[in-house]
Amino acid sequence: MSARPALGATQPRSRAVLKEPVWTPEIPLYFYTGGLAGASAGLGLLSDLRGEGVLARRAWSLALAGSVVSPALLISDLGVPRRFLHMLRLFKVTSPMSVGSWILAAFGAATAPAALHSLGGGRLGAAGRAAQVASALLGLPLSSYTAALIADTAVPAWHEARRELPFLFAAGAAASAGAACTMLSPVVHAQPARRLVVGGAAVEAAVAFGMERRLRALGVGGGYDEVAGLNRAATALTLAGAALIAARGRSRPASVAGGLLVSAGAIAERWTVFQAGKRSALRPEDTVGPQRTRVERDLSRGAARARARAAR
Amino acid sequence: MGFELGTRLYGDQTRPRVGFFTDTSICIGCKACEVACKEWNEIPASPNGFTGDSYDNTVDLGADTWRHVAFVEQRKPLDAGHDGGTLAQAAALGSFAGDTGLQTYQDGDGMRWLMASDVCKHCTHAACLEVCPTGALFRTEFGTVVVQEDICNGCGYCVPACPFGVLDQRQEDGRVWKCTLCYDRLKDDKEPACAQACPTNSIQFGELADLRERAESRLATLQDAGLAEARLYGADEDDGVGGFGAFFLLLDEPEVYGLPPDPVDTTRDLGAIWAAAGGAAAALGGALAAAVLWRRA
Numbered sequence: 001m002s003a004r005p006a007l008g009a010t011q012p013r014s015r016a017v018l019k020e021p022v023w024t025p026e027i028p029l030y031f032y033t034g035g036l037a038g039a040s041a042g043l044g045l046l047s048d049l050r051g052e053g054v055l056a057r058r059a060w061s062l063a064l065a066g067s068v069v070s071p072a073l074l075i076s077d078l079g080v081p082r083r084f085l086h087m088l089r090l091f092k093v094t095s096p097m098s099v100g101s102w103i104l105a106a107f108g109a110a111t112a113p114a115a116l117h118s119l120g121g122g123r124l125g126a127a128g129r130a131a132q133v134a135s136a137l138l139g140l141p142l143s144s145y146t147a148a149l150i151a152d153t154a155v156p157a158w159h160e161a162r163r164e165l166p167f168l169f170a171a172g173a174a175a176s177a178g179a180a181c182t183m184l185s186p187v188v189h190a191q192p193a194r195r196l197v198v199g200g201a202a203v204e205a206a207v208a209f210g211m212e213r214r215l216r217a218l219g220v221g222g223g224y225d226e227v228a229g230l231n232r233a234a235t236a237l238t239l240a241g242a243a244l245i246a247a248r249g250r251s252r253p254a255s256v257a258g259g260l261l262v263s264a265g266a267i268a269e270r271w272t273v274f275q276a277g278k279r280s281a282l283r284p285e286d287t288v289g290p291q292r293t294r295v296e297r298d299l300s301r302g303a304a305r306a307r308a309r310a311a312r
Numbered sequence: 313m314g315f316e317l318g319t320r321l322y323g324d325q326t327r328p329r330v331g332f333f334t335d336t337s338i339c340i341g342c343k344a345c346e347v348a349c350k351e352w353n354e355i356p357a358s359p360n361g362f363t364g365d366s367y368d369n370t371v372d373l374g375a376d377t378w379r380h381v382a383f384v385e386q387r388k389p390l391d392a393g394h395d396g397g398t399l400a401q402a403a404a405l406g407s408f409a410g411d412t413g414l415q416t417y418q419d420g421d422g423m424r425w426l427m428a429s430d431v432c433k434h435c436t437h438a439a440c441l442e443v444c445p446t447g448a449l450f451r452t453e454f455g456t457v458v459v460q461e462d463i464c465n466g467c468g469y470c471v472p473a474c475p476f477g478v479l480d481q482r483q484e485d486g487r488v489w490k491c492t493l494c495y496d497r498l499k500d501d502k503e504p505a506c507a508q509a510c511p512t513n514s515i516q517f518g519e520l521a522d523l524r525e526r527a528e529s530r531l532a533t534l535q536d537a538g539l540a541e542a543r544l545y546g547a548d549e550d551d552g553v554g555g556f557g558a559f560f561l562l563l564d565e566p567e568v569y570g571l572p573p574d575p576v577d578t579t580r581d582l583g584a585i586w587a588a589a590g591g592a593a594a595a596l597g598g599a600l601a602a603a604v605l606w607r608r609a
Contacts, residue, residue: 003478011386011568012565012567012568012570013382013384013567013568013569013570015371015372015570016372016477017476017477017567017570017571017572018472018474018475018476018477019374019471019478019479019480020471020472020475021468021471021472021474022468022471022480022481023468028601038596039596039600041605042596042597042598042600043603046600047605048604050337050604050605052604056571071326071444073396077467077468077485078465078466078467079464079465079466079467079468079481079485079487079488080464080465080466080485080486080487081465083463083464083465083466084465086446086448086465087446087465087467088402089446089447089463090445090446090447092444092445092447094442094443094540094582095442095443095444095445095469096443096577096585096586096589097443097445097467097469098445098446101445123364123422125391136575139598140593140594141590141593141599143592143593143596144589144590144592144593144596145588145589147588147592148585148589149469150585151471151581151585152443152473152478152578152579152581152582153443153472153578154439154472154473154474154475154575154576154578155472158472159578159581162581162584162585163584163588164588165588166585166589166591167588167591167592168591169593170592170593170595170596173596174596174599174600174603190493192603192604195602195603196599196600196603197605199599199602199603200446200599203599221568228338269582270539281472284567284570287333287572288567288572288573291572291573291574291575292565292567292574293574294460294574294575295574300573301550301551301552301574301576301580302549
């Protein structure tokens with residue numbers, strides 16, 4: 001047997017390891033409309049309870065509109081739209097899309113009577129109030145499950161942000177609902193909506209900053225770097241709109257302008273997350289790099305479990 | 313096998329888990345597997361033209377490619393005068409190929425040519441199956457993972473969930489497609505088309521337990537012969553996807569072949585993901601209450 005010469009350095013293949021998500025622009029738009037509807041339902045219920053009928057009616061109208069538009073966007077994204085009911089064949093907790101489909105379906109069923117109850121001056125009685133409570137409660141997970149959905153993939157920029165993304169989306173939902181209600185309501189009734197805009201926008205910007213910093217530290221921030229301009233625009237729109245509303249919220253034109261800016265910022269933020277994920281999936285270095293680091297530090301899943309077994 | 317796949321649900325129809333052992337050390341890159349797969353499964357053509365990337369014009373697995381022969385053509389420092397290599401070493405490589413039946417190295421010209429027929433891994437913990445909201449992806453009585461074409465509604469969730477980029481959506485009909493491990497042939501006790509067509513037995517089909525034994529013995533042969541880089545990929549039940557139903561013998565790091573070195577089933581982190589989503593939902597509830605109910609004293 002002859003001695004074998006050593007090989008040179010390993011060259012990884014330069015093609016993408018993962019497949020690019022096939023989702024269409026309807027999906028990030030749904031992230032916006034679903035969050036808007038979900039947070040609006042909660043705002044509607046609490047305003048009704050507080051006796052703020054003017055704000056409540058606008059919030060419920062937004063929740064209703066969102067509950068109608070959202071399923072339409074999702075069905076339009078499907079490869080076989082006429083099979084949309086297959087989404088409800090199962091309830092599957094390992095599939096955030098299955099859980100989310102049920103949440104959205106139930107939210108839609110509750111929001112129609114809930115909104116009617118509010119817009120009709122409480123005509124549906126206890127049943128209407130029960131529908132409002134159900135809709136408001138379902139609206140909360142509706143605003144954050146979409147983040148769980150994209151985090152539960154192999155895409156590095158989404159999966160590694162699994163702890164931050166739900167908070168990013170929930171804060172964005174609060175800002176979106178607040179911004180829409182601020183635009184639609186007379187300024188004397190819109191104070192809770194303005195608070196939501198300012199608080200939601202601040203938290204959204206802070207979470208996004210922290211999330212991207214951590215992704216870069218893990219070596220998977222490249223997707224965000226590829227959409228850096230869009231990302232900066234989203235943050236700038238959100239913060240400018242929130243600042244305008246914080247400073248001049250008692251002025252109607254400033255409220256409308258600020259609301260538009262925050263709404264545009266919320267849509268741009270979701271578009272950024274969506275595009276960054278698509279880019280991330282196509283970057284083999286982002287897929288392979290952290291995995292190679294785990295293998296070399298003996299931190300791979302296999303190594304960890306083998307160690308645990310040896311210790312027993 | 314350690315992990316219960318859930319095939320027990322099939323009762324007396326349950327069959328032993330089957331899979332592929334793809335021994336890339338004897339792959340000659342003939343692509344008979346690709347052709348046999350396309351023919352048997354009536355997969356549409358996938359015209360990619362010429363890539364200029366060695367003989368690899370198939371590029372990757374996808375909706376219309378369920379076997380992909382990767383060609384990794386690299387000039388390695390084996391030629392005389394390069395990186396300390398000598399003519400004697402290059403010549404040694406030639407005899408090495410003869411000694412081991414290893415087809416992957418050209419005789420003494422310093423060119424390394426790895427060929428590997430890639431396929432769906434039929435993971436023990438299959439992320440595609442776990443995230444599929446419709447149940448179109450299911451575990452068969454053979455322990456394989458198959459898409460039911462009459463159920464799939466083209467939601468596309470499995471596409472980014474797969475840590476190997478195996479599944480993709482077919483533009484013409486909107487559904488996702490992937491290797492079925494020839495489910496129809498298995499039911500007739502036939503081996504899958506690719507394995508039957510493979511002229512060098514690089515693709516071996518069988519019961520997974522047998523295949524793992526065969527692979528260990530082949531690995532030992534290669535390592536005894538001095539091929540230290542040879543390794544099994546996906547034969548370890550402790551890896552991030554619980555082991556593959558279709559595993560490989562590779563001659564270098566997985567990433568050289570475009571395979572992830574430590575793939576993980578994304579739903580392993582689902583507990584943390586749902587906890588964060590629940591926490592965020594609760595925080596949103598708190599924020600809404602504070603915004604509406606708080607009054608200045």
